[in-house]
Amino acid sequence: MALLSKKVCVTGGNGYLGSWLVMKLLNHGYSVNTTIRSDKDMSFLKNIPGASERLNIFKADLNQPDSFQPAIQGCNGVFLVAHPMEPDASQSQETITENSINSTLAILQACIDSKMVKRVVYTSSVASVMFGNKNSSSNVVDESSWSDIDLICASMPSMATYMITKTLTEKAALEFAGKHGLELVTVLPSSIHGSFIGPEGPKFVYFLMTMFFGKADAYNYMSFTELVHVDDVASAHIFLLEHPEAEGRYICSAVETTPEKLSEFLSSRYPEYQISTLDSSGESGRAKSYKLSSKKLLDLGFSYKHGLEEIYDGALESFKRVGVL
Numbered sequence: 001m002a003l004l005s006k007k008v009c010v011t012g013g014n015g016y017l018g019s020w021l022v023m024k025l026l027n028h029g030y031s032v033n034t035t036i037r038s039d040k041d042m043s044f045l046k047n048i049p050g051a052s053e054r055l056n057i058f059k060a061d062l063n064q065p066d067s068f069q070p071a072i073q074g075c076n077g078v079f080l081v082a083h084p085m086e087p088d089a090s091q092s093q094e095t096i097t098e099n100s101i102n103s104t105l106a107i108l109q110a111c112i113d114s115k116m117v118k119r120v121v122y123t124s125s126v127a128s129v130m131f132g133n134k135n136s137s138s139n140v141v142d143e144s145s146w147s148d149i150d151l152i153c154a155s156m157p158s159m160a161t162y163m164i165t166k167t168l169t170e171k172a173a174l175e176f177a178g179k180h181g182l183e184l185v186t187v188l189p190s191s192i193h194g195s196f197i198g199p200e201g202p203k204f205v206y207f208l209m210t211m212f213f214g215k216a217d218a219y220n221y222m223s224f225t226e227l228v229h230v231d232d233v234a235s236a237h238i239f240l241l242e243h244p245e246a247e248g249r250y251i252c253s254a255v256e257t258t259p260e261k262l263s264e265f266l267s268s269r270y271p272e273y274q275i276s277t278l279d280s281s282g283e284s285g286r287a288k289s290y291k292l293s294s295k296k297l298l299d300l301g302f303s304y305k306h307g308l309e310e311i312y313d314g315a316l317e318s319f320k321r322v323g324v325l
């Protein structure tokens with residue numbers, strides 16, 4: 001995309017992916033408007049090189065979609081990253097999904113109304129493909145797949161609200177954009193893992209590191225054995241904003257492992273830690289019946305820079321930095 005100016009908006013800039021994306025965009029010379037939901041200590045964002053000149057922080061809440069307008073004004077690109085990772089347990093799945101769709105479409109309308117936004121990149125999740133149709137011979141799942149809501153409920157009841165909401169919000173956003181001629185690209189990351197720049201370890205990364213904390217049930221958290229470094233996810237977002245031919249959905253998943261292989265890898269790479277092994281921790285999560293393909297992203301010219309080593313080395317370093325390991 002030929003950007004008139006390199007000014008973009010990132011929603012959820014204090015979050016795990018959002019903060020990494022803000023850092024990378026500043027590093028690439030962009031001016032960034034980012035949104036946060038509430039007053040918190042944002043010194044970790046303000047201290048990123050380039051932030052004092054090119055980062056503006058706005059307050060906005062998905063429950064009040066109009067609140068995003070000031071942050072979108074004057075931007076050529078918008079990254080819709082903000083989303084509650086833990087849905088409000090007091091609300092029904094239907095209400096949560098409806099609210100997510102309504103707020104996303106209202107923000108997309110604000111992008112259209114701004115008359116400046118050339119492309120929107122929406123962060124979805126592989127949850128929107130992995131319970132859908134597979135290539136029958138290879139079990140490969142690609143972007144042609146849409147998760148089946150009943151199958152999500154049956155397979156992952158504890159995460160069903162989040163997964164259904166991500167699936168239906170992405171679908172509604174693509175339909176809305178198609179109808180209104182808005183350029184919208186969606187990114188579908190698998191489990192985002194690795195380093196973090198915030199003052200606390202992201203909860204989901206903590207789950208994926210549970211074996212370092214001596215928990216007996218460590219590998220129960222490894223329901224997801226497809227991983228991608230946060231730096232690769234942020235790079236993919238920027239790549240898809242800039243690439244003139246980017247369109248539609250893109251799975252973003254770099255590493256596929258199994259609880260067994262991961263247990264062996266961690267024990268041999270980090271012998272100084274008392275890492276729980278799979279044998280001592282019982283069940284290792286669901287049986288896997290599909291293989292994610294990010295061929296579409298790779299065919300467009302993207303390449304992953306980080307493997308399993310960098311993912312766990314990075315996460316470990318970050319947890320040490322915040323004094324947790």
Ligand SMILES: NC(=O)c1ccc[n+]([C@@H]2O[C@H](COP(=O)([O-])OP(=O)(O)OC[C@H]3O[C@@H](n4cnc5c(N)ncnc54)[C@H](OP(=O)(O)O)[C@@H]3O)[C@@H](O)[C@H]2O)c1
Binds near residue numbers: 082
């Ligand atoms: N983590 C993963 O493994 C993974 C995998 C696939 C896709 N994703 C997607 O990637 C995106 C970022 O996830 P993450 O891992 O970076 O999660 P995160 O660290 O929890 O960040 C989520 C961001 O969304 C904001 N947010 C939540 N509810 C909001 C609301 N009502 N109004 C405004 N902002 C709100 C949060 O603000 P507060 O700090 O105020 O809550 C935070 O800035 C999400 O869209 C998620 O669905 C994540």
